[in-house]
Amino acid sequence: MDSADRESQIVALLTDIQLPLRHYVQSLMPGDSHAHDVAQQTNATLWQKRDDFELGTHFKAWAFSIARFEVLNYRKQQARDARLGLTFSDELESVMTRELAEEPDDFDERQAALEQCLNKLRPADKQLILHRYFQDGTLQAFAEQHGRSVGGLRVTLHRLRATLQTCIERALTPNEPAS
Incomplete structure (x- = not known):
């Protein structure tokens, strides 16, 4: 080679x-x-x-x-x-x-689950998550661009993180057969 x-x-x-x-x-x-x-x-x-x-x-x-x-x-x-x-x-x-x-090497599965869960969010919520975590944007900048308060965005992010965590855990948990 x-x-x-x-x-x-x-x-x-x-x-x-x-x-x-x-x-x-x-x-x-x-x-x-x-x-x-x-x-x-x-x-x-x-x-x-x-x-x-x-x-x-x-x-x-x-x-x-x-x-x-x-x-x-x-x-x-x-x-x-x-x-x-x-x-x-x-x-x-x-x-x-x-x-x-x-730790299990399930990064690809978790990444796919995250993408699926992000796509289930409302567009405005998805935009906030992408700005904050994937574009390394500040909350201050997002708040100014969208006419929202930083405190309100923090509350929204907290709620969205919990929603995404629950969604990802469900996506990664194998469905148990009904008994």
């Missing part, structure tokens, strides 16, 4: 895991606004180390292990800079990583 074909395959694999990779990094850095930056650094590292990856093996597992090290590097840097008052112990980090690895 020539290098152009190999790079093309690597690009395709890298593209396919962007959303799961971002979610994985966010799960390791709950509430940390720098998770996006660490995910981008992970992408850069993946690209730099692309020749280390053996095509035909599990790309997602390889990428997630690199992401874990990027998160650890970020935390060490934060601890060094003394800007972070709380750091995870190595033992807690190990437990979190082990539990995340044991």
